[in-house]
Amino acid sequence: MQLPRDVLVGSDMLGKVSDVCSDLQLGRNALIVTGQKTRDIAGIKVAEELEETGINVQIHVSGSASMEEVENVMEIAREMDTDFLLGVGSGKSIDVAKLAATRHNVPFLSIPTAASHDGIVSSRASITHNGETTSIQASAPMAVIADTEVIAKAPFRLLAAGCGDIISNCTAVLDWQLAHRLQNVAFSEYAAALASMTANILIESADSIKPDLESSVRIVVKALVSSGVAMSIAGSSRPASGSEHMFSHALNRIAPNPALHGEQCGIGTILMMYLHGGDWKEIRDALRIIGAPTTAHELGIEDKYILQALVESHKIRPERYTILGTGITPDAAEVVARTTGVIS
Numbered sequence: 001m002q003l004p005r006d007v008l009v010g011s012d013m014l015g016k017v018s019d020v021c022s023d024l025q026l027g028r029n030a031l032i033v034t035g036q037k038t039r040d041i042a043g044i045k046v047a048e049e050l051e052e053t054g055i056n057v058q059i060h061v062s063g064s065a066s067m068e069e070v071e072n073v074m075e076i077a078r079e080m081d082t083d084f085l086l087g088v089g090s091g092k093s094i095d096v097a098k099l100a101a102t103r104h105n106v107p108f109l110s111i112p113t114a115a116s117h118d119g120i121v122s123s124r125a126s127i128t129h130n131g132e133t134t135s136i137q138a139s140a141p142m143a144v145i146a147d148t149e150v151i152a153k154a155p156f157r158l159l160a161a162g163c164g165d166i167i168s169n170c171t172a173v174l175d176w177q178l179a180h181r182l183q184n185v186a187f188s189e190y191a192a193a194l195a196s197m198t199a200n201i202l203i204e205s206a207d208s209i210k211p212d213l214e215s216s217v218r219i220v221v222k223a224l225v226s227s228g229v230a231m232s233i234a235g236s237s238r239p240a241s242g243s244e245h246m247f248s249h250a251l252n253r254i255a256p257n258p259a260l261h262g263e264q265c266g267i268g269t270i271l272m273m274y275l276h277g278g279d280w281k282e283i284r285d286a287l288r289i290i291g292a293p294t295t296a297h298e299l300g301i302e303d304k305y306i307l308q309a310l311v312e313s314h315k316i317r318p319e320r321y322t323i324l325g326t327g328i329t330p331d332a333a334e335v336v337a338r339t340t341g342v343i344s
């Protein structure tokens with residue numbers, strides 16, 4: 001099991017980055033991977049903090065989470081003989097830094113500027129190659145530094161998406177239990193219990209998730225860390241990724257303008273909970289209270305793409321058995337999407 005050694009969550013945590021690097025004895029050459037917006041929000045501040053303690057820093061602004069970008073970053077890391085990498089920003093910057101550090105065999109620090117999904121903590125990187133996005137095994141971050149002040153200023157949509165990613169543990173665990181019963185797949189009671197408990201605590205705290213509040217950010221970041229730990233215990237993303245994630249991955253392939261990962265997973269959870277015969281209204285209501293999308297219209301995706309994604313979701317990861325089994329018919333897809341109000 002790989003777990004982060006240090007997890008810092010709180011106000012003004014960007015100011016602690018040098019202390020963390022010195023405690024972990026990470027070395028003198030650092031490469032920061034950041035995004036176009038997040039460079040100014042946190043990337044430069046992190047660079048200045050490190051430079052003050054004599055660390056040599058290079059900043060790379062990354063546009064996409066592609067294999068080409070990972071190779072670019074590895075090339076820079078080789079040229080500057082970097083001792084460690086830092087992913088400062090959103091999911092894409094963190095994934096590029098995570099995989100480049102793993103392949104270059106150096107430690108990696110995750111410094112999210114938004115709490116939009118559990119990839120900020122996990123040992124997996126979602127990378128696009130030849131038009132396909134795959135989730136690749138990577139090293140877990142050596143440390144996670146989540147500055148709640150910075151994250152609270154991010155667009156609220158990103159925090160609400162993070163809640164959707166956490167709530168999706170509900171159907172991921174049901175799918176995992178089903179696969180265990182029907183196909184005897186390896187199952188971890190500890191990982192499943194942690195993932196379910198994390199989602200349930202968040203559902204119960206739905207009315208505490210509000211814009212511009214550091215206390216809300218703290219709840220969401222802790223839940224994302226907890227989901228990440230569940231995946232580490234399981235040795236796979238099973239406790240946090242089931243049929244609802246397959247639906248989101250299918251939408252990414254099908255929809256011309258996909259929404260955020262956590263937003264799509266949240267809606268996927270409503271749909272898949274209906275198929276499981278569970279309390280899908282509880283999921284929908286929690287997402288509504290939080291302010292996350294619960295309909296195709298709110299997601300900004302046309303109904304026809306929702307239906308196509310539902311019918312094609314089972315093809316995404318055929319080896320991962322879920323409630324979708326060998327697939328649902330277009331008629332059945334229409335019933336589930338209409339009954340749950342996802343399409344109207």
Ligand SMILES: NC(=O)C1=CN([C@@H]2O[C@H](COP(=O)(O)OP(=O)(O)OC[C@H]3O[C@@H](n4cnc5c(N)ncnc54)[C@H](OP(=O)(O)O)[C@@H]3O)[C@@H](O)[C@H]2O)C=CC1
Pocket residue numbers: 034035036037038039041065089090091092093095113114116117118119120122124125126127133150151153154155158161260261262
């Ligand atoms: N590794 C894993 O296990 C997982 C990985 N993923 C992957 O992560 C990616 C999605 O990540 P997600 O974070 O949802 O979206 P993006 O990485 O697409 O980021 C969304 C946008 O938010 C901006 N942003 C981030 N923080 C702030 C802030 N504080 N203020 C203003 N803008 C901000 C980003 O700016 P900027 O342009 O600077 O980046 C970016 O434009 C996908 O590639 C997905 O496949 C998803 C789930 C799990």
Ligand SMILES: O=C(CO)COP(=O)(O)O
Pocket residue numbers: 117118119124126135165237240241245
């Ligand atoms: O997003 C994830 C968990 O929330 C990771 O899942 P995947 O393995 O489907 O990429």
Ligand SMILES: [Zn+2]
Pocket residue numbers: 117118165240241245261265
């Ligand atoms: Zn996810």
